[in-house]
Amino acid sequence: MKIGIVGGTGDIGEGMAMRLSPVFDIVVGSREQDKAEASCTATREMLKHRGQECTLHGVSNQDAVDKADIVILAVPFKHVVPTLSTLHGFEDKIVISPVNPMEKHDHFVFVPPPEGSAALLIKKLLPKEVRLCCAFNTIAANRWKAIEEELAYSVPVCGDDEDAKHQVMAMVNRISDLQAFNAGPLSVAPLIESLTPLVLNIARYNRMHDVGIQFR
Numbered sequence: 199m200k201i202g203i204v205g206g207t208g209d210i211g212e213g214m215a216m217r218l219s220p221v222f223d224i225v226v227g228s229r230e231q232d233k234a235e236a237s238c239t240a241t242r243e244m245l246k247h248r249g250q251e252c253t254l255h256g257v258s259n260q261d262a263v264d265k266a267d268i269v270i271l272a273v274p275f276k277h278v279v280p281t282l283s284t285l286h287g288f289e290d291k292i293v294i295s296p297v298n299p300m301e302k303h304d305h306f307v308f309v310p311p312p313e314g315s316a317a318l319l320i321k322k323l324l325p326k327e328v329r330l331c332c333a334f335n336t337i338a339a340n341r342w343k344a345i346e347e348e349l350a351y352s353v354p355v356c357g358d359d360e361d362a363k364h365q366v367m368a369m370v371n372r373i374s375d376l377q378a379f380n381a382g383p384l385s386v387a388p389l390i391e392s393l394t395p396l397v398l399n400i401a402r403y404n405r406m407h408d409v410g411i412q413f414r
């Protein structure tokens with residue numbers, strides 16, 4: 199299975215590439231192909247140093263869409279609309295949104311668009327055939343990048359296409375100690391996206407690090 203990461207040079211995209219490329223065939227996308235290639239070289243070297251093989255290529259964001267079966271949209275919420283307006287060819291893809299629309303004031307605040315969530319806005323922007331899921335919203339980039347540690351978190355996954363959702367859940371379950379949970383249809387995306395500001399506020403007000411979610 200080939201996974202494309204749009205915005206894959208960023209904090210979460212790079213961390214995901216580190217964890218996913220030893221397991222899956224990964225294409226890291228960027229607005230600048232050179233930047234994607236440099237990010238992949240650094241990840242490849244780091245994994246090689248750890249004795250891990252990986253399959254990882256740096257490409258443009260458009261190539262990351264074209265070459266992938268599953269596309270992860272790893273761009274900040276404010277750049278989602280302009281980014282998607284430059285890309286095409288999503289029709290036969292499964293798309294994953296880890297996007298959280300939130301702002302930092304005195305504390306973190308969930309600031310969804312009028313559609314109700316980032317995923318519901320993305321659904322409106324993509325062709326209707328696209329099978330969109332929400333996943334990976336609650337795992338911090340620094341946890342993805344702490345490659346020497348297991349990722350022992352629960353991952354709520356929502357989406358309207360059951361087959362796509364189960365493919366995404368199977369993918370999640372192959373990464374470190376992550377455990378996927380079916381959270382229901384895409385309409386529950388606001389609940390998933392709003393978990394992240396909650397977790398960040400709990401970390402802040404309780405002076406905790408690396409707060410994550412486990413359903414048991």
Ligand SMILES: NC(=O)c1ccc[n+]([C@@H]2O[C@H](COP(=O)([O-])OP(=O)(O)OC[C@H]3O[C@@H](n4cnc5c(N)ncnc54)[C@H](OP(=O)(O)O)[C@@H]3O)[C@@H](O)[C@H]2O)c1
Pocket residue numbers: 205206207208209210211227228229230233234271272273274275277280281296297298299334335336337338339340
């Ligand atoms: N960071 C986290 O801990 C975390 C955790 C869970 C979910 N998320 C979600 O994951 C998404 C990515 O977060 P992030 O922290 O990885 O973001 P980021 O590092 O700030 O940016 C990710 C990538 O977006 C691209 N980008 C930057 N400015 C852009 C622009 N003006 N137009 C188009 N693309 C632009 C850049 O790629 P190029 O310059 O290479 O094009 C950048 O590397 C967000 O929606 C966030 O809510 C983040």
